[in-house]
Amino acid sequence: MANQNVRGTAAIVLNKVVEQGESLNTALPAAQQLVAPKDKALLQELCYGVLRWLPRLDFFAKQLMDKPLTGKKRPLHFLVLVGIYQILYTRIPAHAAVADTVNGIKTLKAPGLKGLVNAVLRNFQRQQDELIAAASDKPSLVFCHPNWLIKRLQHDYPAQYEAILAAANERSPMWLRVNQQRHSTAEYQALLAEQDIVSDVSAISPHALMLEKPTDVSKLPSFMQGDASVQDAAAQMAASLLAPQANERILDACAAPGGKTAHLLEIQPGISHLTAVDFDAKRLERVQQNLDRIGLHAELIHGDASQPNDWWDQQLFDRILLDAPCSATGVIRRHPDIKWLRRDSDIIELSKLQQAILQANWQLLKPGGTLLYATCSVLAIENVEQIRAFLAATPDASLVPINSEDTPEHPGWQILPGQDNMDGFYYARLRKSL
Ligand SMILES: C[S@@+](CC[C@H](N)C(=O)[O-])C[C@H]1O[C@@H](n2cnc3c(N)ncnc32)[C@H](O)[C@@H]1O
Numbered sequence: 001m002a003n004q005n006v007r008g009t010a011a012i013v014l015n016k017v018v019e020q021g022e023s024l025n026t027a028l029p030a031a032q033q034l035v036a037p038k039d040k041a042l043l044q045e046l047c048y049g050v051l052r053w054l055p056r057l058d059f060f061a062k063q064l065m066d067k068p069l070t071g072k073k074r075p076l077h078f079l080v081l082v083g084i085y086q087i088l089y090t091r092i093p094a095h096a097a098v099a100d101t102v103n104g105i106k107t108l109k110a111p112g113l114k115g116l117v118n119a120v121l122r123n124f125q126r127q128q129d130e131l132i133a134a135a136s137d138k139p140s141l142v143f144c145h146p147n148w149l150i151k152r153l154q155h156d157y158p159a160q161y162e163a164i165l166a167a168a169n170e171r172s173p174m175w176l177r178v179n180q181q182r183h184s185t186a187e188y189q190a191l192l193a194e195q196d197i198v199s200d201v202s203a204i205s206p207h208a209l210m211l212e213k214p215t216d217v218s219k220l221p222s223f224m225q226g227d228a229s230v231q232d233a234a235a236q237m238a239a240s241l242l243a244p245q246a247n248e249r250i251l252d253a254c255a256a257p258g259g260k261t262a263h264l265l266e267i268q269p270g271i272s273h274l275t276a277v278d279f280d281a282k283r284l285e286r287v288q289q290n291l292d293r294i295g296l297h298a299e300l301i302h303g304d305a306s307q308p309n310d311w312w313d314q315q316l317f318d319r320i321l322l323d324a325p326c327s328a329t330g331v332i333r334r335h336p337d338i339k340w341l342r343r344d345s346d347i348i349e350l351s352k353l354q355q356a357i358l359q360a361n362w363q364l365l366k367p368g369g370t371l372l373y374a375t376c377s378v379l380a381i382e383n384v385e386q387i388r389a390f391l392a393a394t395p396d397a398s399l400v401p402i403n404s405e406d407t408p409e410h411p412g413w414q415i416l417p418g419q420d421n422m423d424g425f426y427y428a429r430l431r432k433s434l
Helices: 006-020 024-032 037-052 054-064 071-089 094-103 111-134 139-143 147-156 161-168 185-194 237-242 259-267 281-294 344-362 384-393
Strands: 174-178 199-201 208-211 228-230 249-252 273-278 299-302 317-323 365-375 397-399 413-415 425-432
Touching (some): 006 024, 024 037, 037 071, 054 111, 071 094, 139 161, 147 344, 174 185, 185 199, 185 208, 228 259, 249 259, 259 273, 259 317
Parallel strands (some): 273 299
Antiparallel strands (some): 174 228, 365 425, 397 425
């Protein structure tokens, strides 16, 4: 049976993500197979927590060690961070956190360094007040985001950037999407209550329920039959904003893993044809798995949305969902590794790709048709600036406002992370003239 030490395992995952650039989405599930089932949630908490507060924890470790742990010893540096994280941010009693972290040495096969890890953690316990004070005036140690991202947010949101950064460091809630073909949102909430699972309806997203506590999907009523899916309430706005009608041809241009594809089919079973495209073959497999679980059908195409001539059948679409590849800066609370894996130079490249996909997809839309542009970013260059430039350059495109603040001068709807407990998201709805 898998029973590897959970703290040592967390240190190995963190080393892979921070030092080797592996995404948490791949490193964590693999490691969860190595620890006892009861430790899976703790492993996740330790990895997420250290990634949230990484520069702060690094700073503390640096103050407490004569020289950094490098090379083959690097995973031990992350074991130290795992220890400090528990003392500062969890309810695990400090003495137990230190003892269990020191035991993680076995997993890292470095018994000679047990004394060092033990001494650093005990010194942290003794000196934490002074160390916290020393970290309190440096923005990168307070906000725990990379400087380039702090600067971009400061520029885009002079009055709100601190709240955005703070929300990105919060733990995210678990949201469900209720399959309206099977139950109303209220009916499913009652089914959850019968299992003692407490949930709240969304103020904004009509099919969304927020669980009081994250819950294993195997405990959710008829989850495997597709009665509900896990999806943030902000992401659930896409289907109702696109509002597919019966007998229409719909394109989901960047579809994987298929959450929005499935939602479109759930709210409009009369769609005549839904084409779901994605560039990533592995992720496209997940679209099929999601549709199979719910019992839905779409045509899946492995293709590049910026090069439709390679895959398009020349029939125009009534509506297009363009959920563009983006910086994912609106979902950092769910993927804290984004902070350390993304580079500032990625942002301009992403905005060029978004522009190319937007221009190419516009050619596939019927006159009178609607295109919904979406990102899970909070950066203006990917959102409001992207759409403003597109509207200026595209005479047959006009804005269909989502709310009263959505104007041609400041197009789209920017949801900020934490707003109504949702992820950060951006939507802009465009219409092609007849
Ligand atoms: C934000 S995710 C889509 C999420 C999806 N709509 C959902 O709700 O589950 C963006 C997707 O774009 C895909 N992608 C990136 N570049 C692409 C391109 N040039 N053409 C098509 N898909 C692309 C990525 O593989 C990724 O799956």
